[in-house]
Amino acid sequence: MRKILIVGSGQSGLQLALTLQQHGYDITMMSARTAEEIRGGRVMSTQCMFDKALSIERSHGLNLWDDVAPAMTHQGLSLSVERGERALNWLGEWPGPAQSIDQRVKMATWLELFEQRGGRVVIHGVTTADLNALAGMYDLTVVAAGKGELVQLFDRDDERSVHTRPARALSVSYVDRVPKRPERPEGSVDVWVNIVAGVGENINIPGYTVTGECEIFYLSGIPGGPFDAFSDRPGPEEQWQRHLRLLETYLPWEYERYRDAKLTDARGTLVGGYTPMVRRPVGELPSGHIVLGMADVVVANDPVTGQGANNACRCAQYYLEGILARGNEPFDREWMQQTFEAYWTHAQWVTKFTNTMLDPPEHVQAVLGVAQTNQAVADRFAGGFNDPSDLADWFFEPEKCQQYLASVS
Ligand SMILES: Cc1cc2nc3c(=O)[nH]c(=O)nc-3n(C[C@H](O)[C@H](O)[C@H](O)COP(=O)(O)OP(=O)(O)OC[C@H]3O[C@@H](n4cnc5c(N)ncnc54)[C@H](O)[C@@H]3O)c2cc1C
Numbered sequence: 001m002r003k004i005l006i007v008g009s010g011q012s013g014l015q016l017a018l019t020l021q022q023h024g025y026d027i028t029m030m031s032a033r034t035a036e037e038i039r040g041g042r043v044m045s046t047q048c049m050f051d052k053a054l055s056i057e058r059s060h061g062l063n064l065w066d067d068v069a070p071a072m073t074h075q076g077l078s079l080s081v082e083r084g085e086r087a088l089n090w091l092g093e094w095p096g097p098a099q100s101i102d103q104r105v106k107m108a109t110w111l112e113l114f115e116q117r118g119g120r121v122v123i124h125g126v127t128t129a130d131l132n133a134l135a136g137m138y139d140l141t142v143v144a145a146g147k148g149e150l151v152q153l154f155d156r157d158d159e160r161s162v163h164t165r166p167a168r169a170l171s172v173s174y175v176d177r178v179p180k181r182p183e184r185p186e187g188s189v190d191v192w193v194n195i196v197a198g199v200g201e202n203i204n205i206p207g208y209t210v211t212g213e214c215e216i217f218y219l220s221g222i223p224g225g226p227f228d229a230f231s232d233r234p235g236p237e238e239q240w241q242r243h244l245r246l247l248e249t250y251l252p253w254e255y256e257r258y259r260d261a262k263l264t265d266a267r268g269t270l271v272g273g274y275t276p277m278v279r280r281p282v283g284e285l286p287s288g289h290i291v292l293g294m295a296d297v298v299v300a301n302d303p304v305t306g307q308g309a310n311n312a313c314r315c316a317q318y319y320l321e322g323i324l325a326r327g328n329e330p331f332d333r334e335w336m337q338q339t340f341e342a343y344w345t346h347a348q349w350v351t352k353f354t355n356t357m358l359d360p361p362e363h364v365q366a367v368l369g370v371a372q373t374n375q376a377v378a379d380r381f382a383g384g385f386n387d388p389s390d391l392a393d394w395f396f397e398p399e400k401c402q403q404y405l406a407s408v409s
Helices: 011-022 035-039 051-059 103-116 128-137 149-153 236-250 252-258 308-326 333-358 362-370 375-386 388-393 398-408
Strands: 003-007 026-031 072-080 088-100 120-123 140-143 169-176 190-196 200-209 212-221 269-272 282-284 290-293
Touching: 003 011, 003 128, 011 026, 011 103, 011 308, 026 103, 035 103, 051 088, 051 308, 072 375, 088 200, 088 375, 103 120, 103 200, 128 140, 128 149, 128 290, 149 290, 169 200, 169 236, 212 236, 236 252, 236 269, 282 333, 290 333, 308 333, 333 388, 362 375, 362 398, 375 388, 375 398
Parallel strands: 003 026, 003 140, 026 120, 072 190, 140 290
Antiparallel strands: 072 088, 169 212, 169 269, 190 200, 200 212, 282 290
């Protein structure tokens, strides 16, 4: 039986561990935290996952929250150019519903499931020195440790990386007691993206958290601007009050919905920011052993397009397929590189989409404008979140974009 070590119990590491376990592999999972610590810890993300990624989880029997999580069918977009004025306001329909399960709930449950099914879990914050000693004991070591210290084992890929500093300052509050959107029919559940030109984005996602259904409020601020107001890391209540004050000024239609909302729990807030980066997939340890980087370790994008957990899910699927296809052959450097490149066929479009939306060129701004009156354009743009590879055919280049818009006008 092939022995595989996976470091990091997040979306990618746990999904790979659980799916390899189903195929009879001997998996050891090293996690910095116990399931209980994950469940009782701080929120980590907004983790909106779209239909394509959810269908991968479902194919492995891993989507355990379909009965309780809000099923989001549409993605709305509002744009304000003048402070507080809503210039664009439209929504596109997704091919299948999206879902957001608080990673505290999901990862804690998946970790317990892996253990209940006989998986070995070692609770330990792994260092490079640990890996140096451990990697030789396994047929393959996968580093799925997100944006933690271990990324330093993997060199930046300068050709595939655009950013040298964080593109946005991030802050998140999980709240409840939020009324439905007044303009939407009763029962509709939608993600809403509010773009404030020159300031940043506010994204609102109905989700499922430790206390049940919730609204996830996410502010993404252009560095140095008004939404970049949390670097002093205020306490949870003060953070939420600042979110409300910013809403009142910049997005009054959202303020009306959120004004009476309350934090779901004392750990339902998050503040941060990181530099988006693509890294080389093979890390070499001082002992000469090599390890394979996974998901955020190797492709970390800004969360503005909500792709990271979706990407982590896809990465876990590509790596699963690569490991199964390898049979008993060695997991050597060439295999690692090829396995990553298979994943990059998808991840490249995620990276391109995200970087484009962080600084939308004129033709993309035109798309957002046309979507106001053309439902086909609104739906196709929304569909790009579900499957960014579809954008390759029409979205990124001005000529292709014009051709597409002409074809649907
Ligand atoms: C504010 C914000 C909003 C986001 N919104 C979305 C969204 O709406 N949709 C979406 O798809 N994505 C979103 N993302 C991104 C998404 O959360 C991540 O891309 C995704 O979780 C990455 O999965 P992963 O498996 O690579 O890493 P992670 O999920 O980060 O898991 C890594 C795990 O490794 C553990 N670990 C780290 N170092 C060590 C170590 N040395 N030893 C042992 N364990 C270690 C960590 O504790 C963690 O459990 C968002 C991110 C942020 C910050």
